[in-house]
Structure formats: structure tokens, C-alpha cells
Amino acid sequence: MLDWGSLVQASQTISKELEIAGLLETFVKIILQQTDARVAMVLLEHQKQWVIEATGRADQDRIDVLQARSIEDHLPVSMAFVERVIRTKEKVVYLTGEAALTSQYQNKPPQPPFFIIYPLLAGQELSGMLYLERWPALPSELFESLQILSAQAALSLKNARAYQRIKDSMVESKRIEENLKNSEARYRRLIELSFDSIVIHIDRKIVHINPAGAKLFGVCCPEDLVGRSVFDFIHPDDLDAVKTRIQRTETEGVSTSLIEQKLIRVDGVVITVEIAAVPIIHEGQPAILTIFRDITSRKRDEAALVASESKFRTLTETTASAVFIFQGNRNRYVNPHAQVITGYTEAELLAMNFWDIVHPDHRDLVRDRGLARQQGQPVQNRYEIKILTKDGSPRWIEATLGAIEFEGQPAVLGTSFDITDRKKIEAEREQLLQAERSQRLLSDTLGQVILAVASHIRLEEVFNEILTQAQRIIAYDAADVALLNNKALQVVHWQGYEKYDGEEAVSQLTQQVPDFPLMAVLVRTRQPVIIADTHKHPQWIIVKDFEWIRSFIGLPLCLGDRVLGVLHLMGDSPGRFSSKDLKYLQLIGQAAAIAIENARLYEQAQRELAERKQTEQALIETNQQLLALQHAGATLAISLDSQHVLDTISLEMTNLIDVQGCIIYRWDSQANTISVAARYNVAPDRSIMYGEDWLDDYPVIKQVLISRRAEQINIDQSNLIDSDLAYVKALTAKTILVLAMEFQDALFGAAVLIEQKSTRTFDYDEIALAQFLANQAATALENARLFEETKREMAERQQAEAALKESETNLRAIFDNSLQAFILIDPNHIIRAINKAAQYGLRLVTKNNVTVGDNFLNIVLPEDLEDVCQNFDRALRGESTLLEYKIKLREIEYWIECHYDPVLDEQDQIIGVCFSGIDVSERQKAAETIRANETRLRQEMQTLLQNTQALVSRFNSAELLESIVNRAKKLMRASGSVVILLSQDGQQLERITPKRFDLSGHDSQQLLSQGSLIEEALTSQEVQVCDLGYADRQMRLLQSLLQVPDTSTLICTPLVIHNTNLGVLLLWRDEPFTEHELHMTSAFASQAALGLENARLYHRNQQLAIQQERHHLARGLHDSVTQSIYSIGLAAETALKFLGDGSDHKSRQPIEYIRSLSKTGLTEMREHLYRLHPAPLQEKELVSALQDHCDQLANQYELEINFKTNL
Known part of the structure; x- marks a missing residue:
């Protein structure tokens, strides 16, 4: 059922x-x-x-x-x-x-x-x-x-x-929303950072303006212009035309592109601008976006260009060289001197082709170069040619030519000098040079020999080439090269000894230089030796196996002042060598020494190169490991599936650390439990693989989570606790490494690396690598959690999507109509998007119209093509490039800042390059101004530092005040300077410096009254400025005190330290003070106040030292004299008690006298103590002070003290 x-x-x-x-x-x-x-x-x-x-x-x-x-x-x-x-x-x-x-x-x-x-x-x-x-x-x-x-x-x-x-x-909507937001952020940043002025107005009222626009109109804050009518800034000459354009844009939606007009800034200055306007939708309302660019400087430069052309014509009409301009095939301009050189009239020259007067030998060359130059091809600018004058006589001229614009079209400007006489002189000189060439042939032969020696880089090849080339110049029977090492000559290479059965002997030949006088002289003097007959030379030593040597040349191989070795040439008959042979051989010796040193350096470099290759190989291996780690981190970062992330981490940890298995535990901090989140290649033990376990059952994992430090355990450790040993055995491991998974100070769990083959100690690099991956796992878990949270926000973001799309449309219109040039290029160099500013700029530079679909490389000048391709390739690799170029347009130099930036698609893949350009000529000028200002500021700061050092080192207040007055007057170039100090309570003016000014004759209360210059400076603690030409009654009182003329400007600077007013610094002069000088004055006043406070503290410390010394003296008197007198009086009182009242008067009288004297002495000591002002006795008498002191001792040491006095 x-x-x-x-x-x-x-x-x-x-x-x-x-x-x-x-x-x-x-x-x-x-x-x-x-x-x-x-x-x-x-x-x-x-x-x-x-x-x-x-x-x-x-x-x-x-x-x-x-x-x-x-x-x-x-x-x-x-x-x-x-x-x-x-x-x-x-x-x-x-x-x-x-x-x-x-x-x-x-x-x-x-x-x-x-x-x-x-x-x-x-x-x-x-x-x-x-x-x-x-x-x-x-x-x-x-x-x-x-x-x-x-x-x-x-x-x-x-x-x-x-x-x-x-x-x-929802995920796709989120991605679209993020793209829209990013797009809006990019376009908004484009507006805010654009060098062009961008204004959005609705119904003729400004609703938005960027910082560049605010600067153009002469205000600091863009909000100051919001709400104002655009007609407030239009020059009356252009007002009607502007109204018509705005009306047409609003009714017909027609854009306006690059129109010149005049604007009036807020400060009344008239400027000339280029504008472009386009209709947009702004916050749901129809609006007009207008872009301005200030061209006032350009217009001024164009006027200067017209004046420059006038100067050019005057110069060419009066110069002593021929000046001509040709365009196409014809001459367009010739100056009077050109007529003098050629013999033709101006009309005849202008009717001719520019190559007609050239000699037939050079005519084709001149024609081809002239036409190529007009086409923009690179052509030599200066050369010599032969022409034919009107009467047929040949003449030589030196011509210098360059490409220009003439009446808006390419042309060539040339200047020529008559060099016919110079050519005649050169022909005569050529005849003299011909005689020199024969002598040079011998030198060329020697040069080939030297070049052959120097062309080898291995020592054995160099030695062989030295002997071979020596044989070409001097016929010898045998020769060798010996190198000098520690005063010994060791033969390292030889030729010809085999004919005399001397190879074995020469291979073992080592000559100690001091034992051979001839060699010693040769090495010491670095001069060659030639011996016609060795058996007759007094210094020649005949050595066994070398008796056959009859003639000899020894040539030192020197590099600078250092002898590297000796070249020996031997002959088996006398007189084989002459001094002429020695002359040629010396040239070989110099090249041989250089070649030997180069070969030595080459072998040394080869050894160093081999060592560096070993180092580079180690570095490559390290980089490969880092790349593998980077790949693992990138794989983890892009996944929001936490289980996939954990499985990937367990696999990557096993591979990168070279272990057999890995387990990742997730930690529940509230329940204090751990559970297996991921594993790789771990034996199927159900007690480890499934369910949750108490953290306390795993002490090693608990210790790692508490200390946040990695722990490793070997199974053969002697100090392992039972639970850790059981855990290692359950994993069938020899060694385990446990690491905390941490992200932003939060713990997410632990990772366990399992080594099952043998016990092992993980080094620092392995632990760091594993810790990095463990933290990546924690990051992935946190990302997965955040992903779940963001799903709840999707509904709200969808509502903003329509608004963001509308914003993107508006910002796209801004991009298209920006006065900053932008070109988007695909990887095949094809232009995919270009705005109007870029088209206009390229038309000025290339004289051609550039549109979408053109090849970007076709508009690049040949000399710039290689650099442009390199920058383009760098952008396709994801690297941005910023360059600045200086170009010349209409004879005016401009600085252009160019950017090559990668263009990314939605998957962050590079799909092209964005080329952008902006005129930064004004910024370059501003940079130069800033550098000048920085230099001036450094000088002023140095002056302030010197003043500070001088002020804080003075402790005499009078000298300090005089120094403040003098330095302030000098620093500010003032006519006069005064310091007025306040009283201690700050209610009165107490002291004035210099002393020639007198405060006694003036009411200080009036100078400090409400609204006075001094009172305003002290209240606001800021510099106050007053033009005495418009002074009120209160200012007249201060003017009378300082005796300042009406034409002066007076500033009052408060002297403030720790928000306490010490006084004021007054400065005056005829010319006004600049804003910068006011800041300098304020800084100087702060240093002066610091100096005054420093001097005051110094005097106070002196007074405290004197007071402490007086207190010390009072305590000494109290401890010594007072106690002694009191003891005497107490002894006298005790003696009188023992005598009793019935004793005789004669015995009591001296004791009573002593008691009386002690009481008198104590009274006098109290007076002295009071004069010395010991602190306890200023407020109470001696007995009360002593009573208080006893009470303090009783409380401090928990004693019972009974204090009684009987004085």
C-alpha cells in the first residue's frame, strides 16, 4: 500500500x-x-x-x-x-x-x-x-x-x-553593466582629463563644464560657471552667428565642426577659439555639447609668419647669393643675384624649366632630385653642379635646397654660391696629391699586414700570423715570439727551427732577462735591437743548440709602457737584416702587441661568458617555475566555482612542491570543526575523507591555525604526540607540511602536503610557494562567497542599464567630436575609427584626407615608419607608449604628445591599437615656468633656513629683536620694519623694536582696539595688508607711530607660537606686496616667533636654575645650622629640668642664657629661610612644613610617626 x-x-x-x-x-x-x-x-x-x-x-x-x-x-x-x-x-x-x-x-x-x-x-x-x-x-x-x-x-x-x-x-547582465560602467568611467575620465574645454548647455544655460573649460574661461572651480548663459561669454562680433548655429542645432540636430570665433573670459580678456558642437541627450533632456580649443597663440603665430615672409623677401632681394624657388617644372621666384650669375633676366628665368640652365652633365640629376624633393622623398640637400650662363660659358655653383610650401603647394627653395674659382684651385691641388699616392702604396701594404695581424682573436692564431706577416716584409731563416712573465722570456711560438733541429730546444727555452744583458737592455729601454754579426757582438751570449744564429733582430712588443714580449728574427749568415727592415718591422710590432692583448681579453671574456651562461641557465629554470606558478594563480583567479578552485589547488600543490598527495580542510571557526574540502591522490581512509571532525583532535592543524605559521612533521621525530603520529600514519606519509589558508587576516582552513616516499625537510622556497597557493585558495573561497552576494544585487543593476547605455551614447558623441585626435587601428594597420580632430590634423600634416579603411602606415613618413611599427607592436603586446614629437606647421613649432594604447575586447583580449594625439605646446611652456619657479623656491627656502639658524641661535632678546627687524627688512626689500611685543597677558603692547619708535606717547589700547590692523592680525593669526592712501582713523594712529608716508603699503604679520600671540611684525614700502611675498613674510614670522620663544625659554631656564640653587642652599641651612641650634636648645632645656626649680641661680643662669640664644638663633634662621624662599616655607611656617613632611613619610612607608614641637 x-x-x-x-x-x-x-x-x-x-x-x-x-x-x-x-x-x-x-x-x-x-x-x-x-x-x-x-x-x-x-x-x-x-x-x-x-x-x-x-x-x-x-x-x-x-x-x-x-x-x-x-x-x-x-x-x-x-x-x-x-x-x-x-x-x-x-x-x-x-x-x-x-x-x-x-x-x-x-x-x-x-x-x-x-x-x-x-x-x-x-x-x-x-x-x-x-x-x-x-x-x-x-x-x-x-x-x-x-x-x-x-x-x-x-x-x-x-x-x-x-x-x-x-x-x-543575470551574469550576462552584470557583465554588460560592468562594461557600461567601465565605458562611462572611461569617457567621463576622458572629459575630466581632456586638454580640450568641454561644455554642455541646455536652453542656453551651462549645466556641465570640465576643469579645462573652467581654466579657459578664467575661473578655478567649474561649478562657478554652472547656470550662467553661454551668451555671457560670446564676443559681440560673433553673437548673431552663434545664436543662429544654436537654433539650427536644436531644431535640425546639425553638428558644428571646427569654426573659429572669439570669446570673452570672466576677467574680460578676449581669446580666439576653435569650436565643435554636437546635439546630445543629457540626463534625459536635449542638450548641446560644445568643445573649445584656445588658438589665440596660433593666431598670433600666424601673424608673426606674415611678418616673417616680409623679412624673407627683403633678405633675398639684398643677399649676395642666388635665391630661387621652383614648383613643378618651372621657376616661380628668382632674386637679382641669380640674374647676375646666369646672365638671364628675371622674365627669362621664370619662363624656363628649373633644369634648363644646368650643364648637360648634371641636368638629369638636377631634374630627378628636384621632382623627387617636391614629392616628399628623402634627397640630398647640398651638392655642387655646373651651369651654363646665357653666353654659353660654364660656371660651378654650390646649391643648398629644401622643401617648402609656396602658395599652399609643395615647392623647393634653393640658394647658390659661385664656386668657379674654388674649383680651379681644387684642380691644381689634385695634381699635387697625385704625386703623394705612389708613396702611399707602400703604407697600404703595411696596413694590410697590420690588419691581418689584428684580425685574429685567438692567441695561437695571433702568434702564427705575426710570424707569417713578418716573413712577408723581412726574409728570415727562423723566428719566434717570447712572452714576458716575471722577468722571464718564455718562447710560445716559433717557425724555421726545424731546419736546424732546434724545435725541442726552443720549446723548452726560457731566458731570465737579468742573465742576458742584451735582452735586459731591450726590455728596459723598449727599443729594438739589430745585430749584423752575433759572433762579433760583445753582449751576445752563444747558447748551445743556437750557434747557427749569425744575424739577429729583437723587437719588443709594447702596449703603452708595458712590454708584453719580444719578437726574435734570426738569420744563419751575417748581414741579413738592415735598419730599413727594422723600420717596417716596428709597425708590425705595435699591431702585434695590440692583437696579443686583444686575444688575451677575448679568452678572458669567453671564460666570463661561459660562467654567465651557467648563471642565466639557473635563472631560466627559476623563471619557468615562476611562470608555472603564475599560470596556476591565473587559473584560480578566473574561476568562481570554489570546488573547482580547491581541486585545482590540490593538484597544483602536488605538482609544484613535488609531493604525492594533498588535502585541503575547510575550518568552521564558530563550531571549531574542520572538514575535507578537496583532496588529491590520498589513500581512501574514511576517517580522513568524510564528515566533520573536532579541531582539537588534530593538534598540528590547530597549532598552524593559531600561530599562522607552517609546520612540518616527520614520522621518525622523537617528540611526536600520539594524535599527530596517528594522523601521519593514517595518511601513509613519511613527512607532512601543514599551512594556513589566509586571506586579508582571515583564516579559511588549512592545506596538508603529503610526502609518502621518504622523510624530507621542506626548504624556505618550497614553503613560500606552497603558502602562496594556500592563500590563493583562501582568496578563491572568498571570491565565491562574494559572487553569491553579488547575485542579490542584479535586479538593482538592471534598472541602471538603460541609463548607462544612454550615457555611453552621449560619451561616444563626445569622443567623435573631441578636439583631441583619436584613431582606432586593427592589428593589420587598417583604420577602423577616426574622429574629426584626427582627420583635420592629418590633413594639415599629410595634405591628404584620411578616412576609415585606409592603411595607417601609408600616412606615416618614411623616416618615422620603423619607430611607428615598433610602438604599434608594443601596444599589441599590451604595453602603452607615450612619446612627444616636435613638428613644424606653417613655420611654427608645435609639441605633440602621442599615445599608443592597446584596445581590449570584453574578454580583455587585445584587438587593436588606439593612437591619440594632443597639442602640449602650452604644457611644455608651463613646465619650463615650473622649473624656474622651483629654482626660485629653493633659493627662498635656503634664505629662510639661514634666517632660522640665525634667529634660534640668539638668546639675548634685544639682539634677537634687532636681528628680526633687519632680516625682515632685507628679505622683503621693505622701507622699514618694526616688531611690537605683547605683554604677558596679551592685553597691551609692551615693547617695540627699533627703540627709536616710542610707545609711551601713544595709547596702546587704541592700537589694539576692535577693528584695528594689529587686532585683526592677532585675532585671525593671518597677515593683514593696508594701503595707507585709504587709511581710517585707527590706521592714522599706527601711521603716526611708525612715521610711514601715505604712499606706502603696510603689512602686519602676527608672531604666533603654539596658537599664542607674542606680538606683530610690521613692514612697509612704496610698491605693493605680492601674494608670494606675503607667504614668505608669514613663514619668516613663524621662524621669528620660534626664536623669541626659544630666547624666553632660555631666560626662564636660567631663573629656574637660580631658584633651584637657592632652594638647595635653604635645605642645607635647615639640615645643618637649624638642627644644630635646635639640639643646643633642647640640651639646655633638658639640663634645666634636671637642675629643678630649687637649684641655685648661679648654676641655672648660664644654661638659661644658652636656651635664650638658641631660640633667638632659630628665629633668625626662619627669617633667612624665608628670604631664600624654600618652597614649603612660602606657604606655611617651619613646624607646619615639618608636620606635613612627617605625614608624607608615614603614608609613603606605612609608619606611625608622632611629631611634637616645643620651641
Whole structure:
């Protein structure tokens, strides 16, 4: 009988699931419980293929979902049964013993189970299929349960898929919203940072203006112009035309492009601007966006150009050289001197082609170069040519030519000088040079020899070449090269010794220089030696095996002052060598020394290069590891599936750290439990793999989470606690490394790396690498959490989407009409977008119209092509480039700032390059002004520092005040300077410096009265300025005190330290003070106040030192004299008590006299103590002070002190 309550509850549970993964898991669990099936699978259609998306078994708790497994490979029945259900949409019930299953299901118990394939129908639509395996008994209520549950599952699947589509749509909407926001932010930043002035006005009222626009109109804050009429700034000459254009733009939607007109700034200055205007929608209302560019300087430069052309014509008419301009084939201008040189009249020259007067030998060259220069091709600017004058006589001229614009078209400007006489002189000189060439042939031969020696870079090759080339110049029988090392000559290479059986002897020959006088002289003097007959030379030493040497040349191989070795040439007969041979050989010696040193350096460089290659190889290996780590981090950063992230991390940790396994635990800080979140290649121990465990059961993980420091454990450690040892054994590990997963000071769990092969100690780099990946895992978990939070915000963002699209349209209009040039170029250098400013600028530079579809490289000058291609390629690699060029247009130099920036698509892939340009000539000028201002500020700061050092080093107040007055007067170039100090209570003016000014004759209360200059400066603690030509009665009193003329400007600066007014500094002069000088005065006053406070503290410290010394003296008197007198009086009092009243008067009289004297002495000491002002006695008498002192001692040391006096 059906359990309807259980079925209804199961249906409700299924209907609550909106996520496909949760729905499949819940549905399979309910099916296994309700049908007693052994295996349950859910088949869904995915990309027109039916796959297994969920699998559950009765003997396992886990349900595998979203597997997308192939039916052919993983379903244990024939595909024909599945196709039958798909075709008929009816269930299939079959006994597996009838060979329906694959081979993996053949080894089963004697009673094979049934399998059922049940369609999941939502109406007539097949949503999926349910595959079940169970034992043969089929209760009657089974199919009723399946019908109810499958219908609910099919409906829930349909809902879950719709929900998934909604989620995907929300994600896409979010992406679109982010793109729109980014686009709006970019365009808004383009407006705010644009060098062009951008104004948006509605109904002739300004509603928005960027900072550049505010600066153009002469105000600091753009908000000051919002609300004002645009007609307030239009010059009367252009007012009617502007009104017409605005009316036409509002009614017809017509844009305005690059029109010149005049504006009136806020300060009344008239400027000339270029404007462009376009209709837009601003905050839902029709508006007009206008872009301005100040061209006042350009117009001024154009006027200067006209004046310059006038000067040019005057110069060419009076110069002594021929000046001409030709355009196309014809001469367009010739000056009078050109007529003198050629003999033709001006009319004749202007009627001729520019090459007609050239000699036939040079005519083709001149014609081709002249035409090529007009086409912009690179051509030599200066050369010499021969011409024919009108009478047919040849003349030589030196011509200098350059490309110009003449009446708006390319032309060539040339100047020429008659060099016919110079050519005659050069011909005569050529005859003299011919005689020199024969002598040079010998030198050329020697040069070839020297070049051959120097062309080798290996020592053995150099030595061989030295001897070979020496043989070319001087015929010798044998020769060798010996190198000098520690006063010993070692033969390193030789030729010709084999004829005399001397190779073995020469290979072992080492000559100690001091033992051979001839060699010693040669090395010491660095001069060659030639011996015609060795047997007759007194210094020649005949050595065994070398008796055959009869003539000899020894040439030192010197590099600077250093002897590297000696070249020996030997002959077997006397007189083989002459002094002429020695002259040629010396040239070889110099080249040989250089070649030997170069070869030595080359071998040294080769050794260093080999060492550097080893270092570079190590660096490459490190970089490869870092690249692998970067790839892993990038993979983790782009995924919002936390489980995929954790699985990836466990895999990457295992590979990068070279361990066998990895476990990632998630930590629940509130429950103090940990659970396995991901694993890789870990033995299937259920106590480790599933469920939640108390953190206290894993001490090593707990320690890592508390200390946030990595811990590693080896299984053979002697101090391991039992729980840690059991954990390591459960992992079948030899060594484990445990790391905390941390993100922004928050802990998310721990990662455990497992080394199973052998015990191991992880080094610092490995731990750092693993910690990085663990923190990446924490970051991914936090990103996944944030992703869930952001889904709740999607509805609000969709409402803003329409507004953002409208904003993008408006900002696109701004881009198209910006006065800053923009060109968008694809990777094939084809222009895909270009705004009007770029078209206008390129038309000025190239004289051609550039449009979309043109090749960008075709408009680049040939000399700039290589640099442009490099910048373009750099942008395609993701690097931005900023360059500044100086160009010349209409004889005016401009600085242009150019940008090459990558253009990214929605997937952040580079799809092209954005080239932009802006005129920064004014910025260059401003930079020069800033540098000048910085230099001036450094000088002023140095002056202030010197003043500070001088002021704080003075402690005499009178000298300090005089120094303040003098330095302030000098610093500010003032006519006079005064310092007035306040009294201690700050209510009166107490002192004035210089002393020649007298405060006694003036009422200081009036000078400090409400509204006076001094009172305002002290109250506001800021500099006050007064023009005495407009002074009131209170100012006249101060003017009278300082005796300042009416034409002066007076400033009053407060002297403030720690918000306390010390006085004021007054300065005056005839010319007004600048704003900068007022700041300087304020800074100087602060330093002066610091100096005054420093002097006051110095005097106060002196007074305190004197007072402390007096206190010390009082304490000394009290401790010594007073106590002694008191002791005497006490002894006298005691003696009188012992004598009693009945003793004789003669005995008592001296003692009573002593007592009286002690009392008198104590009284006098009290007076002295009071004069010295010890602190306790200023407020009370001695007894009370002593009583208080005893009370303090009793409280401090917890004593019972009974104090009594009897004086």
C-alpha cells in the first residue's frame, strides 16, 4: 500500500530545489529510499547528446551529480533500450539476465536484478530518464510511486533549467553593466582629463563644464560657471552667428565642426577659439555639447609668419647669393643675384624649366632630385653642379635646397654660391696629391699586414700570423715570439727551427732577462735591437743548440709602457737584416702587441661568458617555475566555482612542491570543526575523507591555525604526540607540511602536503610557494562567497542599464567630436575609427584626407615608419607608449604628445591599437615656468633656513629683536620694519623694536582696539595688508607711530607660537606686496616667533636654575645650622629640668642664657629661610612644613610617626 504522506513530503522536497545539482542529488536519494533500488541513474540531454548526470548506490551515501558521462561507456545496458524510451516515451522493464547488460555486470548473484528505464515527462515533453536496478520482486505500488515522483522531478527539472537560464542571464547582465560602467568611467575620465574645454548647455544655460573649460574661461572651480548663459561669454562680433548655429542645432540636430570665433573670459580678456558642437541627450533632456580649443597663440603665430615672409623677401632681394624657388617644372621666384650669375633676366628665368640652365652633365640629376624633393622623398640637400650662363660659358655653383610650401603647394627653395674659382684651385691641388699616392702604396701594404695581424682573436692564431706577416716584409731563416712573465722570456711560438733541429730546444727555452744583458737592455729601454754579426757582438751570449744564429733582430712588443714580449728574427749568415727592415718591422710590432692583448681579453671574456651562461641557465629554470606558478594563480583567479578552485589547488600543490598527495580542510571557526574540502591522490581512509571532525583532535592543524605559521612533521621525530603520529600514519606519509589558508587576516582552513616516499625537510622556497597557493585558495573561497552576494544585487543593476547605455551614447558623441585626435587601428594597420580632430590634423600634416579603411602606415613618413611599427607592436603586446614629437606647421613649432594604447575586447583580449594625439605646446611652456619657479623656491627656502639658524641661535632678546627687524627688512626689500611685543597677558603692547619708535606717547589700547590692523592680525593669526592712501582713523594712529608716508603699503604679520600671540611684525614700502611675498613674510614670522620663544625659554631656564640653587642652599641651612641650634636648645632645656626649680641661680643662669640664644638663633634662621624662599616655607611656617613632611613619610612607608614641637 502506498505511503501517501511520505510521497507528498518527497514531492515537496523535490519541488523546493532550484539548482540542478541539488535537485538531482535529492531526487536520486528519494528514489533509492522509496523504491529500494540498488542503483539509480538520471539521464539528461546535454548539447543534443543523452548523458548520465547523476548516479547513486544504496550502499553509498554519496551521490555523484553533473558528471556528463557517456551512456555508451557507463550505462550497463544496451543503447537500444534508451532509444526505445526516447522514441515511445514509455517505460522499459527488463531482466538483466537476458544479456541486456554489458560484460561488467555478468558476474552477479544467482538471481540477477531487474532494470527499469522510466521516462521523466513534463506533459508530453521528455525532460529526462530514470534508470533503476533492483531485485526481481516488483510490488504493485512501485510504478505508482515512480509515476508521482517522476512527474514532479520532470517539472522541477524544467523549473531548474529556467532558473539556470535566469542566472546565466543575470551574469550576462552584470557583465554588460560592468562594461557600461567601465565605458562611462572611461569617457567621463576622458572629459575630466581632456586638454580640450568641454561644455554642455541646455536652453542656453551651462549645466556641465570640465576643469579645462573652467581654466579657459578664467575661473578655478567649474561649478562657478554652472547656470550662467553661454551668451555671457560670446564676443559681440560673433553673437548673431552663434545664436543662429544654436537654433539650427536644436531644431535640425546639425553638428558644428571646427569654426573659429572669439570669446570673452570672466576677467574680460578676449581669446580666439576653435569650436565643435554636437546635439546630445543629457540626463534625459536635449542638450548641446560644445568643445573649445584656445588658438589665440596660433593666431598670433600666424601673424608673426606674415611678418616673417616680409623679412624673407627683403633678405633675398639684398643677399649676395642666388635665391630661387621652383614648383613643378618651372621657376616661380628668382632674386637679382641669380640674374647676375646666369646672365638671364628675371622674365627669362621664370619662363624656363628649373633644369634648363644646368650643364648637360648634371641636368638629369638636377631634374630627378628636384621632382623627387617636391614629392616628399628623402634627397640630398647640398651638392655642387655646373651651369651654363646665357653666353654659353660654364660656371660651378654650390646649391643648398629644401622643401617648402609656396602658395599652399609643395615647392623647393634653393640658394647658390659661385664656386668657379674654388674649383680651379681644387684642380691644381689634385695634381699635387697625385704625386703623394705612389708613396702611399707602400703604407697600404703595411696596413694590410697590420690588419691581418689584428684580425685574429685567438692567441695561437695571433702568434702564427705575426710570424707569417713578418716573413712577408723581412726574409728570415727562423723566428719566434717570447712572452714576458716575471722577468722571464718564455718562447710560445716559433717557425724555421726545424731546419736546424732546434724545435725541442726552443720549446723548452726560457731566458731570465737579468742573465742576458742584451735582452735586459731591450726590455728596459723598449727599443729594438739589430745585430749584423752575433759572433762579433760583445753582449751576445752563444747558447748551445743556437750557434747557427749569425744575424739577429729583437723587437719588443709594447702596449703603452708595458712590454708584453719580444719578437726574435734570426738569420744563419751575417748581414741579413738592415735598419730599413727594422723600420717596417716596428709597425708590425705595435699591431702585434695590440692583437696579443686583444686575444688575451677575448679568452678572458669567453671564460666570463661561459660562467654567465651557467648563471642565466639557473635563472631560466627559476623563471619557468615562476611562470608555472603564475599560470596556476591565473587559473584560480578566473574561476568562481570554489570546488573547482580547491581541486585545482590540490593538484597544483602536488605538482609544484613535488609531493604525492594533498588535502585541503575547510575550518568552521564558530563550531571549531574542520572538514575535507578537496583532496588529491590520498589513500581512501574514511576517517580522513568524510564528515566533520573536532579541531582539537588534530593538534598540528590547530597549532598552524593559531600561530599562522607552517609546520612540518616527520614520522621518525622523537617528540611526536600520539594524535599527530596517528594522523601521519593514517595518511601513509613519511613527512607532512601543514599551512594556513589566509586571506586579508582571515583564516579559511588549512592545506596538508603529503610526502609518502621518504622523510624530507621542506626548504624556505618550497614553503613560500606552497603558502602562496594556500592563500590563493583562501582568496578563491572568498571570491565565491562574494559572487553569491553579488547575485542579490542584479535586479538593482538592471534598472541602471538603460541609463548607462544612454550615457555611453552621449560619451561616444563626445569622443567623435573631441578636439583631441583619436584613431582606432586593427592589428593589420587598417583604420577602423577616426574622429574629426584626427582627420583635420592629418590633413594639415599629410595634405591628404584620411578616412576609415585606409592603411595607417601609408600616412606615416618614411623616416618615422620603423619607430611607428615598433610602438604599434608594443601596444599589441599590451604595453602603452607615450612619446612627444616636435613638428613644424606653417613655420611654427608645435609639441605633440602621442599615445599608443592597446584596445581590449570584453574578454580583455587585445584587438587593436588606439593612437591619440594632443597639442602640449602650452604644457611644455608651463613646465619650463615650473622649473624656474622651483629654482626660485629653493633659493627662498635656503634664505629662510639661514634666517632660522640665525634667529634660534640668539638668546639675548634685544639682539634677537634687532636681528628680526633687519632680516625682515632685507628679505622683503621693505622701507622699514618694526616688531611690537605683547605683554604677558596679551592685553597691551609692551615693547617695540627699533627703540627709536616710542610707545609711551601713544595709547596702546587704541592700537589694539576692535577693528584695528594689529587686532585683526592677532585675532585671525593671518597677515593683514593696508594701503595707507585709504587709511581710517585707527590706521592714522599706527601711521603716526611708525612715521610711514601715505604712499606706502603696510603689512602686519602676527608672531604666533603654539596658537599664542607674542606680538606683530610690521613692514612697509612704496610698491605693493605680492601674494608670494606675503607667504614668505608669514613663514619668516613663524621662524621669528620660534626664536623669541626659544630666547624666553632660555631666560626662564636660567631663573629656574637660580631658584633651584637657592632652594638647595635653604635645605642645607635647615639640615645643618637649624638642627644644630635646635639640639643646643633642647640640651639646655633638658639640663634645666634636671637642675629643678630649687637649684641655685648661679648654676641655672648660664644654661638659661644658652636656651635664650638658641631660640633667638632659630628665629633668625626662619627669617633667612624665608628670604631664600624654600618652597614649603612660602606657604606655611617651619613646624607646619615639618608636620606635613612627617605625614608624607608615614603614608609613603606605612609608619606611625608622632611629631611634637616645643620651641
